[in-house]
Amino acid sequence: MYYILLPFIYLLSWIPFPLFYGVSDLMFVMIYYVFGYRKKVVGQNLRNAFPERSEKEIRAIMRRFYRSFCDVLLETFKTLTISERSAIKRCKLTPEALLLFNRYADENKSIIIVMGHFGNWEWAGNTFSLQCRHHLYVVYHPLSNKHFNGLIYRMRTRFGTGLIAMKDTFREMVQHKAELDATAFIADQTPAPDSAFWLTFLNQDTPVFQGTEKIARKMNYPVVYARVERVKRGYYEISAETLFDEPGRTTDGEITAAHTRALEKDIQRQPESWLWSHRRWKHKRPEITK
Known part of the structure; x- marks a missing residue:
């Protein structure tokens, strides 16, 4: 096939x-x-x-x-064949976002980027790798089919982006500690209910992965929320804001709640741009956590 x-x-x-x-x-x-x-x-x-x-x-x-x-x-x-010029033209960083990423690069600070399945998250990785000085690594779930996984790998790494399998995230981030890097987490996937952090998201009890927060607090890398907003058909704009400069000083759940609220606001403003086809609310909140 x-x-x-x-x-x-x-x-x-x-x-x-x-x-x-x-x-x-x-x-x-x-x-x-x-x-x-x-x-x-x-x-x-x-x-x-x-x-x-x-x-x-x-x-x-x-x-x-x-x-x-x-x-x-x-x-x-x-992304298999798009030119660098077209990739940047069709998915732009706002001047403010570029300034933010350049400031962290000037300070030689690695960062964590957190985002959702909003806009075109695939094109955003290309643009970041082409225009920013951090080496971008994207945390992902490898596909079970090795052929299609290889195709996805080629598409995502074509402009220099690195990929990290989710199970290897912390270990590889420690290995890259000497680099100036940015590690991107797509944080709106569905975790197992018993190990998740639960909150109200879009009017529903929602489990959220807390791995992004735990790693951010351990590494103490600034946490930057990125949104990829559709401007018109075939064109997107990447904006970014710092959520926490010193995650190590945050309380449990604070980072998770902050990036989830930021995504919720984006979805409410442009609902058609989020990935609604997944069964995001298939789990019920365990009674013990209520």
């Missing part, structure tokens, strides 16, 4: 952008109207997150989400 799909993936990555988004439009029709891919999950997630919204508003957000989802999915394949 991998070798059958690979030529089509590369062909798709070479298509000029105007035609490329025509393919995405066709994909939207098939996924949304024909196959109804995870529409029940997406609809229920949206209704629970925005109980004040009418059914008409929920449906409108759903359609915008599926259009965005198709774009981002196909845009990921573009």
Whole structure:
């Protein structure tokens, strides 16, 4: 299957952008109207997150989400062949974000970047590696299929980004301690309920990985929240803000709550840009933690 799909993936990555988004439009029709891919999950997630919204508003957000989802999915394949110039043009760092990252580089401080599945997180890694002085490492879950995992690895590392398997995160960060690096965590995935930090997120009891916080406090690296906002179709803007300069001085749960609240605000402002198709709320809060 991998070798059958690979030529089509590369062909798709070479298509000029105007035609490329025509393919995405066709994909939207098939996924949304024909196959109804995870529409029940997406609809229920949206209704629970925005109980004040009418059914008409929920449906409108759903359609915008599926259009965005198709774009981002196909845009990921573009990283196989996109030029450096086009990568930077289509996913820009704001001047303020670039100043923030340069300040930490001037101070020779490694940092932790925390973000969510919002906007185009794949393109953001390319832009950071091309424009910032920190060596970027992204924490990820390797795919079980070694062929597709290799493809994802090539796409994500093409412009110098390094990848760290989640289970090896702390060990590898210690090994890289002499480097000027930035380690990026996608922190809105679903952990096991018993080991998670629980809080209210989008009007629902939500388990959150606390690994980002634990590592930040151990390494005492500044924690920077990054958002990748869709400006218009095919164009994104990366902004950033420091949440904590000295994580070692924070209390338990403080960092986790802060980056989760920051993501919540972004989702409320531009809901179609978040990844609603996952069963983010499949677990119930254990009684003992209430």
